[in-house]
Amino acid sequence: MNRSDAAPVTMKAYRNTSIKRKLLAVIVATTAIALCFAGAAMVLLDSTLFHISMQRDLASLASIAGDNSTAALAFDDPNVATETLTSLRARPHLVSACLYRPDGSLFAIYARPGAARSCPPPRVQQTIEGAPGGIAVSHPVMLRGKRVGTLVLLYDRGEMWQRLAVYAAIVFVILLAASAFAIAASSRLRNAITAPISHLSRAAAAVSERADYSVRVPKETGDELGVLVDAFNQMLERVQMRDVELQDARNSLETTLTSIGDAVVATDENGCVSFANPVAKSLLRWTETDLIGKHIDEVFHMEREYPRERLENPVHRVLREGRTVGLANRTILVVRDGTEIPIDDTAAPIRQGGRIAGAVLVFRDITERRRAQQDAAYLAAIVESSNDAIVGRSPEGVIQTWNAGAEKLYGYSANEAIGLQVETLIPYENRPREEEMMERVRTGGAVVHFESRRIRKDAAVVDVSLTVSPIRDKAGQLIGMSYISRDITEQKKSAESMRQTQKLESLGVLAGGIAHDFNNLLTGILGNASLALEDTPPGSVARQSMESVIAAGDRAAQLAQQMLAYSGKGRFVVERMNMSAKIREIVPLIKAAIRPNIELRLALADDLPPIDADAAQMQQLIMNVIINGAEAVPEGSPGALTIATRRQEIGSRYAHNGSGELKPGPHVVFEVTDTGCGMDEATKSRIFDPFFTTKFTGRGLGLSAVVGIVRGHRGAVEVSSALGKGTTFRFLFPVAGGNASAKQKGAQEGDASDLRGAGLVLVVDDEEIVRNMAKRALERYGYAVVVAEDGAAGVDLYCHEQDRIRCVVLDLTMPVMGGEEALSRMKAVRADIPILLSSGFNEAQAVERFQGKGLAGFLQKPYRTSTLLEKVKSVARQDVKALK
């Protein structure tokens, strides 16, 4: 230890000494110092006074000695002077005394035994001054005012030193005595001071060591220490109260932190974990024993999810910046065992006295929440992306949610709709039923499906299919309802259209079937009548009857044709046709059928493009429609009938509201508008039904046939009508393309005289009457004929007689094996035999259907024998030339 440290160490040792010792030291030191000062002052005072006194004494001594020497000086008697001086030996401290004459010469001297016989030189004035060996007193000896000599005394300081020594001894003894007394007194008195302090000290030690705030210091005095004891006890009481409160608060906080669902980790200012609640331990996969004291970096490892990178521990930021830090979104906590947990949380500083004493980190596992959010977002996306209108309403009927589908369906934006009463959307007449449905949902709780109508923002009414579901909270309380509505206006229209089509088709099938069978019968009737007519000699009565049979057969064939036309399977010869030209051609013919008070207006386009159509059917259509329109005008009242044609481009969005299907492209419109009585909706929906008529005499097949014709031409018909105002029939036919279907003219009427042929002809038909008639006719004209009643038998015969058969007449519709399959098989056996297809259905369809299958020709039923013979002869002549 060096010297400079010595003093501090002493001071430190002093500081650590007990108050009792300090008090003792202070009392003794104070007493000693006081006494020292007092002693020193006394000694100083006394020595000063003694010095003055000694000076006076010496002065008077010199004065006496000098006075006693005046006579010796005056009368020049050194001996007497010496004697006088010698008398001074009574003063042991007088070293020497010298009497000088006025001229300074030594007159007499006295020296103490053993001392030098010398004196300091005389002074003119009286002086007392220090001199070697003591104090020199120079005293002028005067006689009657005249100086007669000078006495010089040399006095040593022995007396003064002796006196000082005596005083020092006395002071020392007093000091010792006073110190002893002070120690004795203080040891008795200090207890009065130190005892309460000791109590305080012990109490303080108890508080600090055991944190025992219940101790109290006994109060023994009423002085400042007593006040201090009282204050200390009060302080302890308050501290005890606060300690209890603090402990309660701490317990409460700990209970709170332990029981909350969030993970809480607290750290000290160095980032070491000082607290972790059970949720935190569980999440971090640490137990308490090894988590506390660990550095936060060791236990809390964070990464950003996208892009994946390590994140700075928020505790560092908090300790550094001293402010609350929120974790970044998409934060992943990588725990001890490597598990990754998405978390969400904040970190905040813990402040103590303005200083950051640590940080608290609160985090929670948001896996479930995120999943729920994802699910909710997914569901919301589903709802939002749905084409259906999904609307949520409160139990009171206020709209709560409104998806994009609803915006599209109802025309209201979400902002406009939310808050509206749901009744705003419901037409008045639908409300009672809706209320009933709501009640069912409320009471029954089940999902209800029904159809209803809704009012759009633009006041249009739309048909909707509704699914109403109750929305309930977890307690099962109804908190709202959801409406899922789909616009079924188009669907309904389409279904109606489909229904109409199906109706027409089924009727068409029925009509076709009837016509088919009817045609077969007519084929037999007409064929046999023809044969009979040939057999009947001219002028016979029977001949007229035969002709009547044939005429009736023809009319029956026409009726069958109408029915086939309705079914779209009638005879069909496609050719390129100008609609305007056709109308101009027909109008003069039918004018007669129209009442004169009906004005016929023509608005026909001159540059109308051609269409592909069967001229006969189109004529039938035009006539039917015009006459129908004319008849709609009430009898006896004037009216007008406007017939118009024009070209119209049909787009993909053309709102077609009639019968038939339209494909986008240029179309020819044929429109007939009457100023007649018009129709109500019920009538309008049925006008195309077969056998439906409002006319007393009508058969109900006119407009049905029209629909069949339109369908056969891939066209469409639209009817708009208002009761009392008239009706407009609008027909649309596609404009003929560049490669218009080949014109198939009907069979050419040939020369009967040149109908003879030869060779074997196979006739396959399920109708015996047809088979027999064909067999007889062919045989009459030179052919050998074999017949088969169905396709399978026909194929067998074909196989056996393939080398002989020159031609095959094959019916299309047969049991067991139809004409189509039989054709394929026959062609497979031998392809060079011409096969004529015979059917009551129209030729165009047959030709289209059997195109490329080696069909030699088509024989439209009912046919006359002449037609059969012509066809057979023509194909036989062509030999085995296949139809393209």
Place this chain on the structure above:
Amino acid sequence: MGAVVQLRKRRAVFRRATAWLCIAECGALLAQQPPRPVSPYSVEAAFLMNFTKFIDWPPIAFKDPGAFFEICILGEDPFGSALGQVIQGDQAEGHKLAVRHIQRPPEQKTCQILYVSDSEKHVTAILSDLGPGVLTVGNGDVFLNEGGIIAFVIEGRHVRFDIDQRAASKESLVISAKLLSVARSVRK
């Protein structure tokens, strides 16, 4: 340098003081005590002057308060100018000193010191009726026997004197013990 000047100054003062002392003191001594071989009379003249300092005269010794303190020399004056020099300007008992030469015994209250020269005869007679307050001084051992109060004697090379205290008391003179202590002998 300053110290040296100071020292020189002090020495100069000292020398002047010493010179002044020599002149003054030596002058005084020379007046009272002639240099050696100093005439005994000059010493005696100084002694006469010094006697006035150790003896108290009664007021009746003076005619009036303003009278001179006269030192009367009866007979032949052995002092020459020495006595005159010694008393010059001095006083005794509050009276100016003066020297008077007389040939006959003085009247009362005219002389306070009467020096009886050796030349006088009938000393006893002279001394018998002088009146109070006259210090009589003479020479030789017999002078006291003749009724004198102080008698100068030569002892060795020193002038000494004897005193007759009784005679002094008779003349109402109070002689200081100091004077008595330096006397060779004192008659009581």
